[in-house]
Amino acid sequence: MFEQTESAPNVGPTREEEDVYLELCRRGTASITELSEALTLRQDEVLRSLTGLHTRHFVRMSESTTHSPWFPTAPDVALESLLSGREQATRQLHEEITRLLDTYHRQRHDPTHNLIEVITGREAITEVWLSLLAGARQEVAVLAQEPFVQDDVMTSELEVLSRGVAWRSIYEHSALLIPAHLTQVRLLMAAGEQAAVVTELPFKLAIVDRRWALVPIAAGTELDGALIVRPSPMLDALIQTLESQWTRALPIPGTTNHPESPRHPSPELLTMLTAGMTDDAIARQLQVSARTIQRRVSELMKELGARNRFQAGVQAVRRGLL
Numbered sequence: 001m002f003e004q005t006e007s008a009p010n011v012g013p014t015r016e017e018e019d020v021y022l023e024l025c026r027r028g029t030a031s032i033t034e035l036s037e038a039l040t041l042r043q044d045e046v047l048r049s050l051t052g053l054h055t056r057h058f059v060r061m062s063e064s065t066t067h068s069p070w071f072p073t074a075p076d077v078a079l080e081s082l083l084s085g086r087e088q089a090t091r092q093l094h095e096e097i098t099r100l101l102d103t104y105h106r107q108r109h110d111p112t113h114n115l116i117e118v119i120t121g122r123e124a125i126t127e128v129w130l131s132l133l134a135g136a137r138q139e140v141a142v143l144a145q146e147p148f149v150q151d152d153v154m155t156s157e158l159e160v161l162s163r164g165v166a167w168r169s170i171y172e173h174s175a176l177l178i179p180a181h182l183t184q185v186r187l188l189m190a191a192g193e194q195a196a197v198v199t200e201l202p203f204k205l206a207i208v209d210r211r212w213a214l215v216p217i218a219a220g221t222e223l224d225g226a227l228i229v230r231p232s233p234m235l236d237a238l239i240q241t242l243e244s245q246w247t248r249a250l251p252i253p254g255t256t257n258h259p260e261s262p263r264h265p266s267p268e269l270l271t272m273l274t275a276g277m278t279d280d281a282i283a284r285q286l287q288v289s290a291r292t293i294q295r296r297v298s299e300l301m302k303e304l305g306a307r308n309r310f311q312a313g314v315q316a317v318r319r320g321l322l
């Protein structure tokens with residue numbers, strides 16, 4: 001119930017302290033001796049747990065003796081006091097971060113330290129990216145273009161989504177041509193990612209909480225350098241670029257309960273058409289013949305009144321199929 005985590009140490013009681021607290025709640029009041037007998041713990045173990053609970057305001061005592069009664073405090077009252085102190089500590093930590101960051105850049109003689117920082121080396125870039133994700137609170141938005149920063153992108157994104165942080169990805173269609181990548185995207189969408197696709201992206205970009213941007217120094221297949229961009233006109237321009245790409249991108253369809261028909265094509269087919277996959281590639285992915293795919297695509301384009309696949313994607317958006 002109150003399990004501690006590495007990201008929030010000492011926020012709540014330990015497992016042993018929790019057992020003592022719950023037993024005390026059941027009894028209303030109890031001495032160290034009574035708690036020791038009820039929980040089959042040594043008295044020094046009970047005292048250690050009560051001391052930890054007392055420092056967090058979860059219990060109170062009348063006298064510090066073995067037979068003196070201890071009383072539980074309502075957890076909301078205890079946690080409110082704890083959180084109040086933690087908020088003050090957080091404010092102090094932010095002030096310290098600001099001070100240290102200023103010193104860090106001053107010592108590096110960097111005149112643009114308030115705007116941009118250069119990161120070199122794939123390992124360092126990955127470390128910075130994971131740190132940004134760990135601190136994300138509202139939204140992560142990405143222009144997804146190969147090469148990717150991480151080999152395993154799912155684990156970190158799923159962790160962010162599990163915290164209730166929104167995630168938008170705009171994929172360059174070439175990134176979805178590999179069936180494994182496309183499968184991964186659909187799994188991430190099932191977990192809450194909003195995904196869309198465009199024919200071509202201008203560059204790779206990631207924006208976290210509209211406070212930080214991570215962008216490669218140069219285009220290409222090697223990711224050797226990147227920029228961290230902090231609040232500035234440059235960050236505003238990068239955000240505007242991403243939003244412009246999002247506006248023109250085609251949404252990647254999710255699941256549907258409708259049986260497949262020209263009016264309700266399967267999400268898998270729409271996804272692969274949107275990604276620009278060939279009939280042969282779609283057929284291999286869906287494990288059907290290329291002729292079957294050609295027939296289904298032809299029926300879909302006829303139903304949508306489209307003369308090519310791009311028009312089919314536009315019409316699918318207008319009709320709410322995507």
